[in-house]
Amino acid sequence: MLPAAVLLAYLPAFQNGWVNWDDWIYIRDSELMAAPDGLGRIWTGLEQRFDYPLYYPLTFTTWWLEYRIWGAWPPGHLAVNLALHALNAILVVTLARRLGLGRGAAWVVGALFALHPVQVASVAWLAERKNVLSGAFALLTMLLYVRQCRRGGAGRYALVLLLYALALLSKTAVMTLPASLFLLEITVLRGRWRAALLRTIPLFVLSAGAAAVTVVKEYASPVYAVAWPLRPLAAAGAVWFYAGKLLLPVHILPIYPQWQVSATAATWWAALVGLLVAVVLAWRKRRVLGDAPTWGLAHFLITLSPVLGLVPFGYLMTSPVADHFVYLAAIGVFLALVTWAARLWARVAENPPWGHAIVAGVAVLLIALGVQTSRQTRDWHDGLTLFGTALQHDPTNPVLQRNLGRTYLRLGRPQDALPHYQAVVDLRPQDGAARCDLGGVLLALGRVLDAIAELHAATQLSPHDASAYQNLGAALAYDQRLADAEAALRRAAELSPRDAAVRLNLAEVLRMHGQPAAAQGEYEEALRLNPRDAKMCSLYAEALAEWGRASEAAEMAARGLDVARTTGPAELQRDLEQQVARFRARQ
Numbered sequence: 001m002l003p004a005a006v007l008l009a010y011l012p013a014f015q016n017g018w019v020n021w022d023d024w025i026y027i028r029d030s031e032l033m034a035a036p037d038g039l040g041r042i043w044t045g046l047e048q049r050f051d052y053p054l055y056y057p058l059t060f061t062t063w064w065l066e067y068r069i070w071g072a073w074p075p076g077h078l079a080v081n082l083a084l085h086a087l088n089a090i091l092v093v094t095l096a097r098r099l100g101l102g103r104g105a106a107w108v109v110g111a112l113f114a115l116h117p118v119q120v121a122s123v124a125w126l127a128e129r130k131n132v133l134s135g136a137f138a139l140l141t142m143l144l145y146v147r148q149c150r151r152g153g154a155g156r157y158a159l160v161l162l163l164y165a166l167a168l169l170s171k172t173a174v175m176t177l178p179a180s181l182f183l184l185e186i187t188v189l190r191g192r193w194r195a196a197l198l199r200t201i202p203l204f205v206l207s208a209g210a211a212a213v214t215v216v217k218e219y220a221s222p223v224y225a226v227a228w229p230l231r232p233l234a235a236a237g238a239v240w241f242y243a244g245k246l247l248l249p250v251h252i253l254p255i256y257p258q259w260q261v262s263a264t265a266a267t268w269w270a271a272l273v274g275l276l277v278a279v280v281l282a283w284r285k286r287r288v289l290g291d292a293p294t295w296g297l298a299h300f301l302i303t304l305s306p307v308l309g310l311v312p313f314g315y316l317m318t319s320p321v322a323d324h325f326v327y328l329a330a331i332g333v334f335l336a337l338v339t340w341a342a343r344l345w346a347r348v349a350e351n352p353p354w355g356h357a358i359v360a361g362v363a364v365l366l367i368a369l370g371v372q373t374s375r376q377t378r379d380w381h382d383g384l385t386l387f388g389t390a391l392q393h394d395p396t397n398p399v400l401q402r403n404l405g406r407t408y409l410r411l412g413r414p415q416d417a418l419p420h421y422q423a424v425v426d427l428r429p430q431d432g433a434a435r436c437d438l439g440g441v442l443l444a445l446g447r448v449l450d451a452i453a454e455l456h457a458a459t460q461l462s463p464h465d466a467s468a469y470q471n472l473g474a475a476l477a478y479d480q481r482l483a484d485a486e487a488a489l490r491r492a493a494e495l496s497p498r499d500a501a502v503r504l505n506l507a508e509v510l511r512m513h514g515q516p517a518a519a520q521g522e523y524e525e526a527l528r529l530n531p532r533d534a535k536m537c538s539l540y541a542e543a544l545a546e547w548g549r550a551s552e553a554a555e556m557a558a559r560g561l562d563v564a565r566t567t568g569p570a571e572l573q574r575d576l577e578q579q580v581a582r583f584r585a586r587q
Contacts, residue, residue, distance in 0.1 A: 002093070002107075003086035006114050009370040010082055013124045013377040014075050020383035020407040022127035026063065027077065033067040035532055036566055045213075055213050058169040059130040077126045084132035085123045089114035091139035092331055098146050099188050099292045099335070105342040108362060112334040115369040117252045117376045118245050119330070121323040124380040130171035131327045137167035138174045138328060145181050149189050149199070157199075164203055168210040173306060174328070175210050178203035180299045187298075188291045226309055226320075230261045234320060235308035236272040237261070242304060242326045246333045249372060254379040254386050256319045257394035293339045296332035303329035318399045383407035398427045402437065414444040425454075432462025436471055443475050451475045459488075466496035473505060482513040500530035504539065511543050519543060534564035534572055538579060545583055554583035 018028050032038040042060045062080065070076035093110035101109065113119070122131040141163040148156040167174045178200045185196035226234045237259070245252065261268055279301070286294040307325040309316060345358055379389050387404035394400060405420030421441045424434040439454035455472035462468055473489035476482075489506040496502055507522035523540040530536065537560025544553035557579040564573045 002089045002110055002114050003083075005111065005366075005370060006082055006086040006089065009115055009373045010078075010085075010120075010123060010377055012374050013078055013082075013380065016078070016124060016377065016381045017074050018072075018382065019125065019380055019386045020410060021125070021386065021403065023125070024410070026060070026127050027067070028072040030063075031532065032060065033064055033072075034566060039064050054130075056130050056169065056171055058166060059133050059171065062129060062133060074126060077129070078124070081123050081126065081129055081132055084129075084136050085114065085119070088132060088135045088139055091136065091143065092334075095139060095143055095146075095331075096335060096338070098143065099295075101292070101335075101339060102342060105338050105345075108341075108366075109331070109334045109338045111366050112338070112369070113331060115366055115373055116246070116330065116334075117249050117369060117372045118323040118326055120252070120373055120376040120380070121254065122327040124377045125324065128324050131324055134167045134170035134174050135328050137163050137170060138177055141167060141177065142181065142184070145199075146184070146189065149185055149191060161202060161206070165206055168206060172210040172214045173325075175207040175214075176302050176305060178207055180295075180302045183298050183302070184295050187286070187295045190291075226261050230263060230268075231310050233263070233268040233272050234259065234261045235310050236275040237268060238308045238321050239275055239301065239304065240271050241321050242329065243300075243333065245323070246326070246330055247337075249369070252323065252372070252376055253390065253393055254323075254376075255390035255394075255400065256321050258397055259320050289336075290339055290343075293336035296335035296339075299332035299335075300329045303332070318397075384411075396427060398424045398431075398434070401427070402434070405437070405441070409441060409444070414441050417441050418445065430461060432458045432460075432465055432468060435461060436465065436468040439468075439475065440471050443471070443478065448475060448479050452479065464495060466492045466499060466502060469495065470499075470502050470505060473509065477505075477509050477512065482509055485509045486513060498529055500526045500533065500536070503529060504536055507543070508539065511546070516543075516547050532563050534560040534576065536560075537563065538572070538576055541579055541583065545586070550583050550586035554580055554587065557583055 018024055027033055030038075032041055035041070039061060042064060043057045045055045045057065063077070066077060066080060089110045092113045093106045096106035096109040097103065122128045122135075141160055144156060144160050144163060148160055164174075164177065167177070181203065182193075182196050182200045185191040185199065186193050282289060282294060282297055289297075304325065307313070307315075307322075309320055315322060341358075341362075378385070380386060384404070384407055387400050387407060390400050391397070391404060401420045401423040405417040405424070408414070408417035408420065418438075418441050421434070421438045424431070425438050428434050435454045436458040439451045439458060442448075442451035442454060452472065452475045455468060455475055458465065458468035459472060469488045469492035473485045473492060476485035476488060486506065486509050489502060489509055492499070492502045493506060503522050503526035507519045507526060510516075510519035510522060520543075523536075523543065526536055527533070527540065537556050541553045541557040541560065544550075544556055557576055561573065561576040561580060564576050
């Protein structure tokens, strides 16, 4: 029944496409997805580009495998997300049963988890596969942990460790699970704290390893973090925000506006003091609340702790809160609410009218949640819808302006992108990256002199930003100022020596400048850095042909064609086939 409810609620999402928010670079346009050796590169974690700052190899493996089945077809990837979400809902039901809830109450917990609209971001946003996949392994870990606590067994415990490792390889945010399991054992399972500590120490070790990898690999944004003295205030506000959305799911947004946290505003202090008082009271009254609800509320706080803003992380540049952060944390709140509701049901069950009224009320609530979930899926239709909706509520957010502009640009609509990139510069005039982006759009529109002016400003504001010099070099080359273009690109190569695109642009400028030997060296270096770039092979082939080396040009074009057959679009394959034929005819 739950899988059918999930499918019905998320049915409109099958009309959605890509939203240009991680999903394009991780799946749709990812060279790793298309490359035959992509799977090995996913697991070795050697991709150090900004496009791949994560080490979630199991999640990327699922995308790589699906890419072999249906390629970059959004409904196929969504179907897997839905299947995982439905599975997780069933696992939540099983967990609730093992923690002492009756069958009906457990199914209500699972239905709330399955149909609540805050879960839409984790399911409909295709790049959030990491949430539903890690959630599945985390829930399996919890279920087996409970069984192992009750029945023992070294084999069972080894499986707990394996499942938890798989959860971490899907998304490291589950690193808080050992703390939640420790509390589960000493509260609901009535275990001794020393035994619980010994049982969870290996899990904590795995968490520490995952945390270390995260620190090394992922992109942190301390510049966007709230100042240290204000972070507890922001964190408390985030906890109440998430609790409020779970209890009263209104004004659910795909991306929430930024906050202005102030130490002089009483509301922020009220949130912090209120949270501390609530935690102390809940622990002191845990016998009244019940073991399962007490653990559920603790699980809610523990699971949210890494994303409350106490420690800076990349998403803070977009918003201080997000629905997908509460995916697993929500289980605790639902468990507590339904446990208390079940107690009320037990008191009135002998009175049929009241019992029927409660059943009807629960049914109406679940239907209403399902309907709202269906509506929320439409916010994820595409990038224009996603960022356009978000900007209606936060028009001065430069990240949203930039993302909407980038979406227009990738759709081949630079004129529509321009006002959004201009808005970013207006909001952050001293941001060199913003001026670099604006310069790139102006260049795409043919406004070369304006582009050069913006890109010069970008290099002054961000003298160590290779992309600013790279774009400046392209603009100067367009204006036939080849010596200046070469100087800018050489500076970009110094700043980013492993960037194949910089080497390729430098090679093109050197070719235009009549320096074939130097150009060849840069082409070769670019291909060494990125040997599976079919477009690069095509450009190098054209240069070789221009230098009268038709045989080598044909070989290079054939090499590009081999790559394009596995990674490139059909149009590029046709171009390379024509290149091969044309160069071979010259031999």
